Each structure stands twice: as C-alpha cells, then as structure tokens.
Amino acid sequence: MKLTELANPTRFLTLAGRLLPWLAAATALALAAGLTQGMLAPDDYQQGATVKIMFVHVPNAWLAMFVWGVMSVASLGTLVWRHPLADVAAKTAAPIGAAFTFLALVTGSLWGRPMWGTYWEWDARLTSMLVLFLMYLGLIALWRAVEDPSRAARAAAVLTLVGAVNLPIIKFSVDWWNTLHQPASVVRVGGSTLDKAFLIPLLVTAIGFSLLFLTLHLAAMRNEILRRRVRSLQMMQASRAEAA
Amino acid sequence: MTALGAIIRRDIKIALRVGGGALIGVLFFLTVVVLMPFAVGPDLALLKRLGPAILWLGALLASLLTLDRLFTADAEDGSLDLIVMSRTPLELTCAAKALAHWLAAGLPLIVATPVLGLLLNLDGSASLAVMATLLAGTPALTFTGMIGAALAVALRRGGLLLAVLVLPLSIPVLIFGVSASQAAIVGPVSFGTPFSILCAISLLSLVIGPFAAAASLRQGLD
Numbered sequence: 001m002k003l004t005e006l007a008n009p010t011r012f013l014t015l016a017g018r019l020l021p022w023l024a025a026a027t028a029l030a031l032a033a034g035l036t037q038g039m040l041a042p043d044d045y046q047q048g049a050t051v052k053i054m055f056v057h058v059p060n061a062w063l064a065m066f067v068w069g070v071m072s073v074a075s076l077g078t079l080v081w082r083h084p085l086a087d088v089a090a091k092t093a094a095p096i097g098a099a100f101t102f103l104a105l106v107t108g109s110l111w112g113r114p115m116w117g118t119y120w121e122w123d124a125r126l127t128s129m130l131v132l133f134l135m136y137l138g139l140i141a142l143w144r145a146v147e148d149p150s151r152a153a154r155a156a157a158v159l160t161l162v163g164a165v166n167l168p169i170i171k172f173s174v175d176w177w178n179t180l181h182q183p184a185s186v187v188r189v190g191g192s193t194l195d196k197a198f199l200i201p202l203l204v205t206a207i208g209f210s211l212l213f214l215t216l217h218l219a220a221m222r223n224e225i226l227r228r229r230v231r232s233l234q235m236m237q238a239s240r241a242e243a244a
Numbered sequence: 245m246t247a248l249g250a251i252i253r254r255d256i257k258i259a260l261r262v263g264g265g266a267l268i269g270v271l272f273f274l275t276v277v278v279l280m281p282f283a284v285g286p287d288l289a290l291l292k293r294l295g296p297a298i299l300w301l302g303a304l305l306a307s308l309l310t311l312d313r314l315f316t317a318d319a320e321d322g323s324l325d326l327i328v329m330s331r332t333p334l335e336l337t338c339a340a341k342a343l344a345h346w347l348a349a350g351l352p353l354i355v356a357t358p359v360l361g362l363l364l365n366l367d368g369s370a371s372l373a374v375m376a377t378l379l380a381g382t383p384a385l386t387f388t389g390m391i392g393a394a395l396a397v398a399l400r401r402g403g404l405l406l407a408v409l410v411l412p413l414s415i416p417v418l419i420f421g422v423s424a425s426q427a428a429i430v431g432p433v434s435f436g437t438p439f440s441i442l443c444a445i446s447l448l449s450l451v452i453g454p455f456a457a458a459a460s461l462r463q464g465l466d
Contacts, residue, residue, distance in 0.1 A: 079459065084306075127415075134412045142407055145399050154463030155395050159409060162391055162456050165448075 007084050009225050014089035016218045023218065025212040034205030042196050054112040055201055059209040061104040062144060064132060065167055067097030067213065074166040075157035087153030088228075090160060094222035105129055118235055128170040135163045149228065159190070247332045248340040255344035256316070260266045265307045265311050266348040267312055270304040276302035277360045291314060295364040296337060296374050296425035302360070303353050303378055307385045308410060310349040312403055314341060314393040315461070324397070324461070334458040342453065350382040373428030373435065381421040384446040387453030388413045394457040398464030416445055 038055035071093045077086030108126065109119040120126065139156055146152035258268035281299045284290060291298075318324040327337055354375055361371035392410035399405060424438035 079463070131412050133413055134408075138405075138408045138412065141405060142395065145405050151398060151464065155398055155460055158391070158393060158460040158463065162388075162413070162452065165452070225445050 005082055009085065012085060013225060016222050020215065020222075023211060027208060027215050029070065030204060030208035030211055034201050034208045037201035037204060040155065042142040048115050050111060051198070053107055054198070055205045057104060057107040057111055058202060059206040060107065061129070062206060062219055063213055064097060064101035065105050066159070066210070067093050067100060067171060068132065068136075068167060070165065070217075071097065071160045075160040078153050078157040079161075085225075087150065087157070088221050088224045089217070090156065091149075091153065092224050093217055094136055094140050094156075096216050096220065098133065098140065100213070101129060101133040101136055102211075105133060125170065128166065132166055132170060132193045134165065136147055139163070191209060247330070248336060250322075251327075251337060251340045252344040252347075255341055256348045259313070259345070259348035262390045265310060267352060269310045270350045270352045272309055273306040273353055273356060274360065275304060276346060277363055278343075280364070292365040292370075295361065295366045295370065296377075296393040296429065297422050298364060298435045299357060299360060299374050300422050300425070303357075303382065304385060304418060306353055307350060307382060308389065308407055308414075310345070311393050311410065312396060312406055314345050314390060315397045316393075319397045326410055328461060334461060335454045338394070338457045338461070339387075339450075342386050342457075345390075346383055347384040354378045354382065365366060370425070370429045374425045376428075377421045377424045377439065380439065380442050380446055381417050384417045384449040385414055385448040387416075387446075390453050391460065393461040395453075395464065396442040397461065409440070417419075417442065420445065 035055060038052055041052065041055075071090045074086045074090035074093065077083040078090065105126075108129075112121070113119050139159060142156050142159060143152050146155060277298060279292070280289060284294065315324060318327065328334060330337070356370040357375045357378060358368075361374060366374070389406075389410045391413075392406045395409060396403070396406040420438045420442040423433070424435055424442055427433045428435040429439055
C-alpha cells in the first residue's frame, strides 16, 4: 500500500472504515492501562499526588506540537504534491490540535497552582504554548473565512508552514530561557531523568493519546470527505435546477 | 533590477501622495501614545518606566494598520495580476514591495519616536535606544506582516483576520524589542544580547517573508 494509492478518497474511506474500530479499541486499552498505571504510581517525594497530572499534561503538550508537525507535512503535500487528501488532513487536524493545546494549557495551570503558587506565569514555555494556541485558532479562522475549500487549503498551508517556526522555539524554550517551567526531562541528551515508576505510565499514556489523535483524525477526515461529497452533490443539483 | 527599482519608486510615491495612507500610521502612533497617559494616569515616573513598551506597542499597531495597503490596492486595480505574471521573480517583487512599504510607512514611525518619547518623559539616551530597536525590529514586522497581507488578498474582508494571523507571529519581535530597550535604560542585561536576537529575527523574516508571501499570492489569485 503506497501513499499514492491512498490518494483515491473512496479507497481511503474503506480503509479508514476498516481501521477505525481497531484503532478505537487500541486507544481505549492504552489509555485505560496508562491512566490506571499512572493512578497507581507512587506519590512524588516533593510534589505528592499532584504529580499525576503529568500523565495527562505531558502527552497533551507533546501532541499539541506533534499535530502542528502533521499539519506541516500535510501542507507540504498540498503545496508541493497536490495530494488530494493532504488538505483534508490538514484541515481536520487543526481543531484536534487546538483541543490538545488547550488541554495542555489547562492541566498545566491546574498543576501550576499547587506547585508554583500561580495559575499563570509569563514564562517562555507557557507563553509559546499560548502563541501556538492562538495560531491554531487563527488557522481555523482562515479555513472558515474562505468559501472555496481548495483555495482555503492553499492559503492555510502557507500559514501552517510559517507557523512551524514556532515548534523548535517551544521545544527549546525551557533550555534557552531558564524560567519557571522545568527543563526537558524525558527526551534529552544523556537519557531520561524520570524514575521508571513514572516513565513507563507516561510512555503508555503518550501512546494512548497518540492513538486517540489517530482515531479522531481518521474519523474527522472521513467526515470531511463525506461533507465535501454532499457539498458537490448540492452544487450539482443547484446548477441542474438552474439549467432546467 | 530596474523593474524592482521602478516598483519601489512607484510604491513609495503612491504611499506618500494623498490617499496613500502611509503617514496616517504616524498619526495613529501619536494617538496611541497620547491615549496612554489617560489610561495609566499622568504619573511621569510611571510613564517613563512604561515608555519603551508603549512606544513599541504603538509602532506595532500602527504598522499593522497600514499593512493591508500592501497588496489590496494593487489587487483592486488589477496591477497585482500584472506583477504576478511579469518575468521578475515574484519573491523579489514581494521583497521590493515590502521594502518600499517599510520606507514609506515604517521609517516615519522611527523618525517620530524621539518626539513621542518626550511626551512619555524619556530622556535622550532612552529615546535613542528605542529608536535603535525599532530600526532593527520594524523590518521584521513588515516582512512577517506581508505574509498575512498576501493571505488576506484572497479574502473579501481580510482586515480583521489579518490582525489575528499576524499578531502572534510578531510576539518575538515585541519581546526582544522591548527587552533590548529596557536593557539599555535600566539593565541588568547588556543591550547587545537581546538586540542581536532582534536583528537575527529581522534577518530571518527577510528570508522567509518574501517566499511565503509569493507562495500565498500565487495560490490565492488562481
């Protein structure tokens, strides 16, 4: 199965329909396993039970950036290869990514209140995540402002690629500006500093949330393709009615 | 080269003539600065401390205000189609148009800064520092804003959307512009560190801006 064969929306629809139940089941399993493991994990010697917010917060923050990465690749697909499904992928990923970013911000501030004594701090990592959220919203607004889907797709693709500049800034913000948010501790040179008791549930929930994204994204793409079909059928009907 | 020179001359001429709107930016800048003492109170010490931030915000909003002139007027009278079809690479034309826009609308803001600094009780060296940071930072505002302006051409009412799309991209410029001017006035960081990052952002936007704007113009116009 090559990527070019997926270009046929009908073939994509059948494949997505076949994959979706399995993906949903795998998501439920991974999330259930990861979250229960996380709940059973020992309390941190400094942070107590609040450390468990990590198992939701960190995967959401990772996915917030990962989804923009997916959209950037899809945008390349729109601009360079004119792949017919690329703009569907980019469009449907944006609201999901915005939701992950929002959740990361909310869980982060809920975690920040007992730990740092404040819901919000204008720290580099927090601010750059907020900017990412604003850019998601701007992108969704751009999608909605243009009527013709293919035209909207190309405009949004340019903006997505420009916005990808923000991703390395978010990733390295904790290393460049030494402010309130803790520096990278899972993916770093020299191995993770996290204890195994926390690391394993974290990785499992990360896989779970990634599967969740994949499931939601495939379902949303399927809906979008069907919606476009309905739209073109309506246009055809309208033009036929006009001709008659 | 002559084509690009002609575009720059033409754009500056249009912008400075009646209805061109380049100098409205300065008027808007003045209005924002005048409004500030009404909002925060006429406390001169406080105004002095907030001065660089107020000047930067005013310049940012003023340059945003003039941005949608960059392509819409040309799109309305059809000259944008000719520009896209011409043999000169569209990326270079975009860069030339942005340069002309910066000369006509950005440079007057910088020239007005010391006068407005007086209103905010900034002393000479502080005004000079803000001017230097604006000189280094406003090209970045113009060149990233150009991307939004090019996207907005394809829309019928792009003005408001333009602000939503462009402002998040201009946050780094604002951060380092204000921190460089604060560093020059009170310290403790040396002026050079944030200032060189500001210059780096400007140079980066000089590279990315024309390509992204040209791409979105080509896509948007069909």
